[in-house]
Amino acid sequence: LETVDGQDIMVDQFGMGAFSMIVVEDMELKDVAALKEKIEAVDHVKKVLWYDSVLDVSVPVEMLPKDLREAFFNGDATMMIALFDNTTSSETSMEAVTQIRKITSKNCFVSGMTGIVTDIKQIALKEMPIYVVIASCLSLIVLLLAMDSLVVPVLFLLCIGVAVLYNLGSNIFLGQISYITQALTAVLQLGVTMDYSIFLLNSYEENKKRFEGDKERAMAHAINATFKSVIGSSITTVAGFIALCFMTFTLGRDLGIVMAKGVLLGVIGCVTILPSMILLLDKPLQKTRHRSLIPDMSGFSQWVCKRFPVFLVILVLLVAPAFYGYGKTNDEVYYDMGQCLPEDIDYVIANSKLAEDFDIASTHMLLVDAGLPTRDVRNMIREMEQVDGVKYVLSLESVVGPLVPEEILPDSVRSMLENDQWKLMLINSEYKVASDAVSDQLDSLNAILKKYDETGMLIGEAPCMKDMIDTTGHDFQVVNAVSIVAIFIIIALVEKSFSLPFVLIAVIELAVFINLGLPHYLGQSLPFIAPICISTIQLGATVDYAILMTTRYKSERLGGVERKAAVYNALRASAPSVIVSGMGLFAATFGVAIYSDIDIISSMCMLMARGALVSMLCVIFLLPALLLLCDKPICATTIGMRHIGKGTKTTDNGNESRDTAKAEVQ
Numbered sequence: 001l002e003t004v005d006g007q008d009i010m011v012d013q014f015g016m017g018a019f020s021m022i023v024v025e026d027m028e029l030k031d032v033a034a035l036k037e038k039i040e041a042v043d044h045v046k047k048v049l050w051y052d053s054v055l056d057v058s059v060p061v062e063m064l065p066k067d068l069r070e071a072f073f074n075g076d077a078t079m080m081i082a083l084f085d086n087t088t089s090s091e092t093s094m095e096a097v098t099q100i101r102k103i104t105s106k107n108c109f110v111s112g113m114t115g116i117v118t119d120i121k122q123i124a125l126k127e128m129p130i131y132v133v134i135a136s137c138l139s140l141i142v143l144l145l146a147m148d149s150l151v152v153p154v155l156f157l158l159c160i161g162v163a164v165l166y167n168l169g170s171n172i173f174l175g176q177i178s179y180i181t182q183a184l185t186a187v188l189q190l191g192v193t194m195d196y197s198i199f200l201l202n203s204y205e206e207n208k209k210r211f212e213g214d215k216e217r218a219m220a221h222a223i224n225a226t227f228k229s230v231i232g233s234s235i236t237t238v239a240g241f242i243a244l245c246f247m248t249f250t251l252g253r254d255l256g257i258v259m260a261k262g263v264l265l266g267v268i269g270c271v272t273i274l275p276s277m278i279l280l281l282d283k284p285l286q287k288t289r290h291r292s293l294i295p296d297m298s299g300f301s302q303w304v305c306k307r308f309p310v311f312l313v314i315l316v317l318l319v320a321p322a323f324y325g326y327g328k329t330n331d332e333v334y335y336d337m338g339q340c341l342p343e344d345i346d347y348v349i350a351n352s353k354l355a356e357d358f359d360i361a362s363t364h365m366l367l368v369d370a371g372l373p374t375r376d377v378r379n380m381i382r383e384m385e386q387v388d389g390v391k392y393v394l395s396l397e398s399v400v401g402p403l404v405p406e407e408i409l410p411d412s413v414r415s416m417l418e419n420d421q422w423k424l425m426l427i428n429s430e431y432k433v434a435s436d437a438v439s440d441q442l443d444s445l446n447a448i449l450k451k452y453d454e455t456g457m458l459i460g461e462a463p464c465m466k467d468m469i470d471t472t473g474h475d476f477q478v479v480n481a482v483s484i485v486a487i488f489i490i491i492a493l494v495e496k497s498f499s500l501p502f503v504l505i506a507v508i509e510l511a512v513f514i515n516l517g518l519p520h521y522l523g524q525s526l527p528f529i530a531p532i533c534i535s536t537i538q539l540g541a542t543v544d545y546a547i548l549m550t551t552r553y554k555s556e557r558l559g560g561v562e563r564k565a566a567v568y569n570a571l572r573a574s575a576p577s578v579i580v581s582g583m584g585l586f587a588a589t590f591g592v593a594i595y596s597d598i599d600i601i602s603s604m605c606m607l608m609a610r611g612a613l614v615s616m617l618c619v620i621f622l623l624p625a626l627l628l629l630c631d632k633p634i635c636a637t638t639i640g641m642r643h644i645g646k647g648t649k650t651t652d653n654g655n656e657s658r659d660t661a662k663a664e665v666q
Helices: 002-014 029-040 066-072 091-103 113-146 152-174 179-210 215-246 250-280 282-287 298-306 308-331 346-358 374-384 396-400 411-417 436-452 461-495 500-521 529-558 563-595 599-629 631-636 658-665
Strands: 019-025 045-049 077-084 108-110 362-369 390-394 422-429 457-460
Touching: 002 362, 002 422, 002 457, 002 461, 019 029, 019 091, 019 113, 019 346, 019 362, 029 045, 029 077, 029 091, 045 411, 066 077, 066 390, 077 091, 077 346, 091 108, 091 113, 108 346, 113 152, 113 179, 113 346, 113 563, 113 599, 152 179, 152 250, 179 215, 179 250, 179 529, 179 563, 179 599, 215 250, 215 461, 215 529, 250 282, 250 529, 298 308, 298 563, 298 599, 308 500, 308 599, 362 436, 362 461, 374 390, 374 422, 374 436, 411 422, 422 436, 436 457, 436 461, 457 461, 461 500, 461 529, 500 529, 500 599, 529 563, 529 599, 563 599, 599 631
Parallel strands: none
Antiparallel strands: 019 077, 019 108, 045 077, 362 422, 362 457, 390 422
């Protein structure tokens, strides 16, 4: 991207990458000059540009060139531009912003994109331990209610906690990850890997009945059975996260790699650490047993199966509004990162002051060839200043004016704005970042720039956001396509079927459409990254619910059970696990969504929490109806099932043979 190349040029050739606009209100000029010196003394501040960079503070402000005067003064407010020696999101630039905020008074306000990143970092690091506590406590409550032992939930959380620590610790090999990823890792890993622990415990309890008195042998068989079943379900989750790596935006790659690694570590922990804990604490585990609050699902399963035509109608009726809302939600996302922060945070206050005092909503940087004739530069600036919403263009030419030789400027100022290859200019705009108005403005500015200099670059926060807007649609399509194709192949291989992947993905994709369509109907706008991530995470993490039920359905059909009885038995057996898994993911993310002050984190967690519930409901109510409807094509296109159903007899009212009825009664 040109914006990324431009920032690299800024760092390599000008020794600066990021910048911040500092608004100072109600302060004497001599005090502002002293403050400027303090800011320049901060580590990694390359230079601070103010009017005393050109003239002594004893020179009246009125003698400044008009552009320079309007750029730095308005009533009792003045503005400085602090330039940093590294890129926007670098640790050194963020530390510099933090130090500047410490040495400035209450009537000083530091804006700029580095300010956003700094605020997100500080909030995320402060809130991250609370996220973990909230997610753990709510998950513990769900497990205590759903499981039949008081000790088991604690063991589950301890095992997952160890896997989370390994995951976070191993991130050191990735170099640097985003703070959003770091904040979300523990919460998401807890939610999506809890299933594996439940699978192990259920298998252990079953094998203890087979090998009474030999708990080590029972656990060995449980580990073997769990590993086989978990491999299939975990691969779909990993595939969903890996699909995020195909995003242009690096947050997707970070989150994808870290969470894929977390799922694999969760599987390893489930078959190594958790068995040891269970064997060690088997006695207290047995002594603290209680009745699970999840009732027997026989009556419920029979009710669902008998009314499957109704659920098929509901499924058909949901498709159109879900798909429409899904499309509208993607059109209504926001890209301005400032919107994801609370209104009382430093960056938001500073940006408001910048707009209030100087009518500046965004600042662009312009790089043009140093060999461009001065006359062309002045003509280009003149044309750019006629573009709607452009306040002014600040350059070497506008600093000195047309009648003053550039040589009178201090070398430190000239080196900031020009070198042997490039000239640097600042364009202040009245239009907000990521707005339609600023997008049109950037198109006009780029057209003028390329007319005078084909190699020129327009960079900064607004151009960077425009690049994101332009690439988001492509990212969304690519990530969705990769995740659906990968999960389709995995299900086809696991279930040895051509038709079942269509059925399972259709159910979960409908759940995704419902989940992401609701913000449109609720009048909510999401951060642009949320729909891209959630569409693939929800598919990968919750298709396991459908696989669990379908695997049991296949087993029943292969065992000679009739169509409706097979679906009934599959729903009865898998519904409790699906409910616990769905509620576990909901619990791990819902509390964080309510608590977080960062809208990116809050929105993603709320979507995951709601997505878990929607997927759970779709699997419990709609998947059985689809399995009953598609039983014949499923049998015909699944390896090992082609002989099934050829001799099935049905009665006039559509109920199958007496074996089915008998199974339903049982």
